[in-house]
Amino acid sequence: MRTNPASLALSVGMGLLVLLMGFAVLSAAGLVSLADYLPLTEQAMPVNEGPGQLAGDSTALPVAYKPASPEEASAIAAGDALFKNNCAQCHAVNDKVVGPALAGITKRRPISWLLPWVKNSSKVIASGDEYAVKLFNDNGKQQMPSFPQLSDKDIKSIVAWVNSQEGSSAQTGAVAVR
Numbered sequence: 699m700r701t702n703p704a705s706l707a708l709s710v711g712m713g714l715l716v717l718l719m720g721f722a723v724l725s726a727a728g729l730v731s732l733a734d735y736l737p738l739t740e741q742a743m744p745v746n747e748g749p750g751q752l753a754g755d756s757t758a759l760p761v762a763y764k765p766a767s768p769e770e771a772s773a774i775a776a777g778d779a780l781f782k783n784n785c786a787q788c789h790a791v792n793d794k795v796v797g798p799a800l801a802g803i804t805k806r807r808p809i810s811w812l813l814p815w816v817k818n819s820s821k822v823i824a825s826g827d828e829y830a831v832k833l834f835n836d837n838g839k840q841q842m843p844s845f846p847q848l849s850d851k852d853i854k855s856i857v858a859w860v861n862s863q864e865g866s867s868a869q870t871g872a873v874a875v876r
């Protein structure tokens with residue numbers, strides 16, 4: 699029997715249609731999922747990032763600092779806002795921006811130095827304070843603005859926040875706000 703190409707194409711087409719319809723019925727019934735047949739499976743596979751890095755494992759995150767008292771917690775919260783509004787354009791805790799990274803500041807300088815420095819750094823430099831003069835020269839003689847509007851408590855709060863970002867309770871204890 700001679701097959702006419704047009705009718706062959708028709709029956710192939712019909713066959714495909716029946717197959718597709720069957721598939722649609724099955725997938726509607728939840729028996730097969732179209733997604734199983736698409737090349738998406740590779741991306742959907744969970745990526746094994748090695749031990750300690752699996753989802754839900756918090757060991758890869760920095761340990762959150764736990765304030766010792768509610769007073770310290772509120773000082774840190776106040777310090778966070780004060781830092782963002784007054785200092786963040788030039789300072790970060792762990793990186794040099796315009797001014798030095800502030801991490802470990804209470805190990806370098808006592809609070810009795812930090813208070814007058816933040817209120818008016820040029821006055822401290824002008825007084826001939828050795829550390830201040832060297833700091834100023836090492837930073838290209840870039841002048842830090844004065845913050846006469848900040849109270850001692852404000853500055854201690856900023857320092858408490860800086861220390862909380864380093865995650866060291868011992869240092870924060872040294873400048874506890876009372």
Ligand code: HEC
Binds near residue numbers: 837838840
């Ligand atoms: C316009 C930029 C600028 C701003 C804003 C600024 N600083 Fe500074 N800061 C500096 C520079 C520059 C130095 C380095 C000393 C110098 O050049 O006078 C410095 C130095 C310091 C130091 C001494 C750091 C060390 O390692 O000894 C402290 C502490 C400090 N700043 C705290 C603050 C605090 C707190 C604020 C916000 C209330 C602040 N700074 C806002 C630019 C700035």
